[in-house]
Amino acid sequence: MEDSNTPHSPHDSEDQKNSTRRNFLKNIGLAGVGVATGAAALYSGHIFEAKKEVSGDQKVLLTQDGKLVQVDSLEIKAMEKTGTSLHEVEGREGIPGRRFVMVTDLSKCRNARKCINSCQDAHQLRPEQYHMNTLQMQDTPNTAPYHMPKNCQHCDNPPCVSVCPVDATYKRPDGIVLIDNERCIGCRFCMAACPYSARIFNWIEPKDAATHEGQNYNVELNVPQRTGTISKCLFSADRLREGKLPYCVEACPNGVYYFGDENEDAVTNGTTKETVRLSKLLRDNGGYQLMPELGTKPRVYYLPPKNRLFPFEEATDATPEKV
């Protein structure tokens, strides 16, 4: 018995015969199951086809990952909240071929604060939450005061992105720095690292939180805002995807903002809609950046507050209430 399992055992040929017989039976069984499954599939497919109505009206839709598809209009159903975000993928990739850039002309800013209101409406922000804020500046005691709109500088060497532990805030190839509030853990290291105080935090429940509940998160608009996460200026990435100018740029009544593409060397004024050469605008008007010595390489340029057509007026807007 001890050698019954060795390769040269006398029972070998009988085993082989047995195994052939077993295989044969097994194959028949498999084929049977296969035929039955196939038949069932054909049958159910037939029923499905029979039920399906076609309107012939084809709609062109944009999928979440940015592809255009054609769908019969009868097959379009209202979407349940899926838990996935809009622009989850291309919101990180940016808009190919672009290098967005902003120019803020300080000689034109009269602290109208229309940019701020438009921005706060779009991003569901409370009155004390600024993606864009106008600051009263006075560089030295003997130089004139001026108003300076200040938003995220969308640095090419962003300190906030370096320190983020979870890749919640990131730099896109088109130059925009975004925040993904479905990833953010709320450590606020980015706020500590930002020399421009550009970031805000949702300390309490965001504005109208109940109204926006269940809304799909859009990383290019950062809405709905979420308690315990960061928010910041997005250069209106959602508007740029539609080929429009940012909210603040469009809202300004005084022609302060130019916005455009560094690759095209062209920027458009949000008020006059005039498009000019970026390089010429900066060269002719002494364009500069905020705190370039920190090496952050901002994508926002400023034109100095010279030749102003109006006197400086102290800001009179009410301070937002305590929260």
Add this chain to the structure above:
Amino acid sequence: MTMDENKLTFDKITADLTHHIRINKGFLLWMGFLTVSLLVCLYAYSLQLRNGLGVAGIRDYVTWGMYLANFVFFVAASLIGMLISAVLGLIGMKWLTPITRIAETIAVAFAAVAGLVIVSDMGRPERLAYVFLYGRPQSPILWDVTVITTYFVLSLLLLFLPLIADMAIIHRKVPTLPSWLKPVYKFLSLNFTNHPEQNKIINRSIRILLILLIPAALSIHTVTSWLFAVTSRAGWDSTVFGPYFVSGAFVAGSAAVIIAMFFFRKNYKLENYLTDMHFNNMGKVLATVSLVYLYFNINEFLVPGYKLKHADAIHLQELFAGKDAILFWIVQLGGLIIPILFLLFRRFRNPMPLMLISAAVMIAAWFKRYLIVVPTQEHPFLPIQHVPQNFVHYTPTLIETLITIAPFILVLIIITLISKFFPVIPLHETAVEKGVDHVKFD
């Protein structure tokens, strides 16, 4: 009763060092008090969980407040395990033996709780796992998580290894050990029988741990200082922040050890083991590390104070003569300079005065972290405008204060439990040093 009259035997040492291992009324009362206090603080934390970080006083400009100061303080205090056991132990200071376990207990307790403290500062604590799932190695937070975990594990092992022999003795010789703990101690003592080979393995492992502990400990506090130093803000943008934090940590830790020594000696009647000599020496250690810390303080304030770059000038003005001046000078004088002066005299290195000095140093150490974390954020590069008044100046709230106190209670609970169920002073090591360890284990 001197040592000579009362010749130390193995049984005498065992009795002296383990008589407190029993559950008594005082212990239950103390633990009950700590538990109730902790529950109150946890209720405060539940409010924060429900309503967001807005229940604290931190806002968009001062975004790191007491929670982060607390975190830095806890990491700092945990560093003492490395100084006492590793640095001083490896250079052969024999008088340290009765203090090593106290230092390691403090290291383990503070390092463990430091990890929890940082969670109290998170806006979305339920996403803690993202740090591991999506962690980016560029972020100093990742470095901090890595080194604190490493240091905690090393410290826990360093606490455990000398305990193997002690637990082998306790489960055999201490009748007051609660019966349900007996099998646990028997299991954890890993069949230790005082065989020379076993002792050799344990001693070698401890030595390796002590060597590993030095870089790990230096890393935890250096990396913690980099959470600030990697930014360009005035007051944080400093190249000496690493050693500044490490030396400050030794000050806080030495003070913590002295306070613990004082109360263990009194409550557990360890006067023959924690002698005036030990307090005297620890007083010298505290004076030395304080002098080193003073040196880094001078560097940290004098150099930017000489140049007075715009942002630095505002920062230093606020600290020296502005809004934070009173706290700053109390901390610097009362927590550093005056203690150094007192510690120069022998009589202030006696147990009672030394404990009082250490308590002052310890309290000042916490407020020093507050002064490192908060004032810098109150004057960023660009002006703070069009925001509510409470965004401009940081005022901690009651809920925030309770959540800040919670980790201290937790540390006290951990230290109480460890010291209650294990000898505060290494039993087997003491026996070895007194030459009475040649006891046959059954």
